[in-house]
Amino acid sequence: MARVLVVDDDATVRDVVGRYLVDAGHTVDLAADGPSGMRAVRERRPDALVLDLMLPGTGGLDVCRELRASGDDVPIVILSALGEESDRVLGLELGADDYVTKPFSPRELVLRVGLVLRRTQPAPDAGLLVDGGLRVDPAARSATLDGVPLALTTREFDLLVYLMRHPGHAFTRGELLKLVWGWDFGDQSTVTVHVRRLREKIETDPTQPRRVATIWGTGYRYDPVGA
Template sequence: MGEGLVVVVEDEPAIAELERRYLARAGFGVHVETRGLAGLDAVRRLRPVLVVLDVGLPDLDGIELCRRLREDGDWTPVLFVTARDDEVDRVLGLEIGGDDYLTKPFSPREMVARVKAVLRRGREAVRAEALVAGPVRLDPATRQVGVDGVPVALTATEFNLLEVLLRGRGRVLGRSELLAQAWGQVDYGTSRTVDVHVAQLRAKLGDDCPIETVRGVGYRVAR
């Protein structure tokens, strides 16, 4: 699944393309938006692993975009990028829930390194608890899945998809969101790709498969 999906919100095309290219080289899927409101919608819709967020954006600045995410209870990591050499902006961004910042001009390699460092801190902070739904148990640390204690062999993609669904337990996940989270790409395959892999999971997990279809929307694992 690569390193996951990063949403870049940047209104300067040359900088956005530079960020996209270097992040893609590092194994990330990348979705780019050039306006604040469109960026906010993309983060809510695609559930990326991180947002690279310019402070000075048309229609909704980066500080307000981050504030709205945090008010919604969305703590997706945010790396602020700003052309403003102003300590107030940097401090305000961190105070409202930003995770790190870069001041333009910056090295794209440093940007990638900071993205990885923010994600590494977040992963280390998350306890690798087993995810359980009925008799199905998924262990993120060992990447093993069992049903009633009996091991079930899954492909890497099947495991990723099941983990995403279990972590979102109780919430309906649309196909585009599942593609973004489990495959790390916005445009990887089609909705049919998700349907095929869900069918494979159901076949392997049998009658105990916890995945429910929500017609016309996507899939969920009920609480």
């Protein structure tokens, strides 16, 4: 179904996660640290990456930062311990698409990986979305602003498409968590982080957004700027 790279310094975690992913039909590559994980990405680019934050030497945040800085949009699901909330949020800010908190259920992790992978598949019947200089093609999973390609992560792209398809509708963070992420519950700061990152890429002035407006006491709304 897909090639998944698991990067974790715990051999037991690698073995268990790898077996569950294989049972789900995926091809799995394993790496024990950041440098070997980066080499694996370059040599046999995965369809998704499961990345532990607390790696020896080059940590998971460094790997995430380097991949996104290079323009690599491989979907990343980060693994974080309960006491690493700030690192988890930073991981999302650096461009991770999802996270699972340790200790975790391997079945839940496989489900999260599957959801991220499904969201990377093109939607053949999806029409082009245009708002002034912003053009989004859901079928090709590509977006440009004034003709310049936008480097959007999987979740950022999904969020933008959903908001553009529902202009003028105010959504709570909880609603977006369910409608875009497919989660019935979870840390709503995930939505806040992705909205912030999206604004940095599509707004002229992210501190005074015109397209993705904050509706105080409610959540967010997409306001087209027009031609």
